[in-house]
Amino acid sequence: MTxxxxxxxxxxxxxxxxxxxxxxxxxxxxxxxxxxLLLPRxxxxxxxxxxxxxxxxxxxxxxxxxxxxxxxxxxxxxxxxPIGLLxxxxxxNTALPWNITVHFKSFPEKDxxxxxxxxxxxxxxxxCMKEADALKHKSQVINxxxxxxxxxxxxxxxxxxxxxxxxxxxxxxxxxAEDNGFRYIPFRIYQATTERPFIQKLFRPxxxxxxxxxxxxxxxxxCPSAITTEDGVKKNQxxxxxxxxxxxxxxxxxxxxxxxxxxxxxxxxxxxxxx
Amino acid sequence: MAENEFLEEKTFKQHCAKFIKHSEEIGDGWEWRNxxxxxxxxxxxxxxxxxxxxxxxxxxxxxxxxxxxxxxxxLYFRASFLDGRPLTLKEIWDGVHQFYKAHLLQEPWSxxxxxxxxxxxxxxxxxxxxxxxxxxxxxxxxxxxxxxNINYITSWLSIVGPVVGLNxxxxxxxxxxxxxxxxxxxxxxxxxxxx
Numbered sequence: 001m002t003x004x005x006x007x008x009x010x011x012x013x014x015x016x017x018x019x020x021x022x023x024x025x026x027x028x029x030x031x032x033x034x035x036x037l038l039l040p041r042x043x044x045x046x047x048x049x050x051x052x053x054x055x056x057x058x059x060x061x062x063x064x065x066x067x068x069x070x071x072x073x074x075x076x077x078x079x080x081x082p083i084g085l086l087x088x089x090x091x092x093n094t095a096l097p098w099n100i101t102v103h104f105k106s107f108p109e110k111d112x113x114x115x116x117x118x119x120x121x122x123x124x125x126x127x128c129m130k131e132a133d134a135l136k137h138k139s140q141v142i143n144x145x146x147x148x149x150x151x152x153x154x155x156x157x158x159x160x161x162x163x164x165x166x167x168x169x170x171x172x173x174x175x176x177a178e179d180n181g182f183r184y185i186p187f188r189i190y191q192a193t194t195e196r197p198f199i200q201k202l203f204r205p206x207x208x209x210x211x212x213x214x215x216x217x218x219x220x221x222x223c224p225s226a227i228t229t230e231d232g233v234k235k236n237q238x239x240x241x242x243x244x245x246x247x248x249x250x251x252x253x254x255x256x257x258x259x260x261x262x263x264x265x266x267x268x269x270x271x272x273x274x275x
Numbered sequence: 276m277a278e279n280e281f282l283e284e285k286t287f288k289q290h291c292a293k294f295i296k297h298s299e300e301i302g303d304g305w306e307w308r309n310x311x312x313x314x315x316x317x318x319x320x321x322x323x324x325x326x327x328x329x330x331x332x333x334x335x336x337x338x339x340x341x342x343x344x345x346x347x348x349x350l351y352f353r354a355s356f357l358d359g360r361p362l363t364l365k366e367i368w369d370g371v372h373q374f375y376k377a378h379l380l381q382e383p384w385s386x387x388x389x390x391x392x393x394x395x396x397x398x399x400x401x402x403x404x405x406x407x408x409x410x411x412x413x414x415x416x417x418x419x420x421x422x423x424n425i426n427y428i429t430s431w432l433s434i435v436g437p438v439v440g441l442n443x444x445x446x447x448x449x450x451x452x453x454x455x456x457x458x459x460x461x462x463x464x465x466x467x468x469x470x
Binding site (some may be wrong): 198200 | 343344345360361388389390391393394395396397398403
């Protein structure tokens with residue numbers, strides 16, 4: 001019988017086979033071969049693509065290189081979104097490998113945040129964790145931690161160390177015995193077809209009568225158009241980490257087991273494939 | 276230790292409404308954007324900087340959004356040259372008054388980072404909200420003690436705004452404190468920023 005803890009490992013070690021190709025208009029001294037890499041779903045593009053950068057820079061002149069950025073089918077990829085989220089939202093129903101184009105010039109200032117160093121990624125990651133704990137525990141748990149605990153969370157993610165990360169993160173998954181869950185659930189719902197980047201609202205995991213709210217309850221409340229059907233036909237897939245959890249799943253359980261390392265549930269709504 | 280003064284959504288709306296009313300009175304250009312789920316104050320400002328010979332016009336945009344996660348307002352801003360080229364954080368930082376630079380470096384209650392605007396999805400600079408509660412709590416406590424009426428938005432914006440080139444005319448403070456019990460009006464001035 002699978003333990004709930006196995007879910008945590010499966011989520012952490014999820015990978016997406018990716019093929020990186022240099023943008024054809026980049027100036028190269030010789031032909032640039034594509035570069036293949038298994039990307040961790042729970043990490044961030046600029047954190048795990050040093051080898052990609054080195055590979056392509058080998059065939060370019062220094063003066064033709066400025067900040068690296070990635071694009072999929074014309075859409076600049078937001079490095080500050082977890083890789084798994086980007087894939088689920090933009091490419092989950094296309095054939096593998098995921099084909100990403102690499103750019104070294106014409107950085108799209110209006111679309112992408114700059115990522116000058118690893119410190120930027122760390123700051124962003126910690127900022128998300130703090131916001132998640134503000135929602136779950138009024139920031140009490142994360143503020144009580146020492147700086148070295150915060151560092152351990154970041155190092156665990158950066159170095160792909162599941163045990164190191166969860167030794168600290170488990171504290172962020174606890175709640176007082178008298179409550180049935182967190183104060184509010186940290187979540188963001190993404191839909192590529194909408195104007196706004198995501199939906200995020202205050203939502204409690206437990207109803208007034210003590211019943212646990214489900215994923216379906218959440219969607220009905222904050223994004224009802226996502227789950228309505230046209231003549232009983234399912235319009236959309238509700239995807240987290242490449243799977244569609246049952247709508248009856250308690251939100252509290254999802255938050256504890258299917259959150260990304262930043263402690264948020266990043267949920268994608270994508271059109272139901274028609275094949 | 277005093278209870279943290281979280282700003283509730285309803286209160287945020289009320290304070291913004293009073294703020295907008297005054298803005299309209301003096302033609303200050305703030306707008307209220309209220310869509311189904313979001314609360315946002317917006318202002319568009321052009322400023323000429325630099326010596327006359329090499330002067331540039333820089334367009335600043337300021338957005339005040341309500342953060343449900345932290346229960347505080349958050350200031351989002353960006354600046355661009357007229358040709359659309361955005362200013363880098365360094366260029367914006369260079370435009371911050373020396374006084375505030377020193378203050379910010381000493382007490383980073385307002386770290387500025389680049390983040391995605393949650394409604395527009397575009398890169399903006401943001402003053403990090405997690406310390407807002409601390410300084411607003413003491414401000415609100417003190418004003419209660421002295422029986423002064425203050426507007427949360429006006430007070431908050433007058434503290435964090437100048438750090439990023441946003442200066443509110445003093446008339447906001449006078450307008451907000453119209454219901455004072457005392458005859459002397461509370462004035463927001465530069466020296467008060469050390470609260």
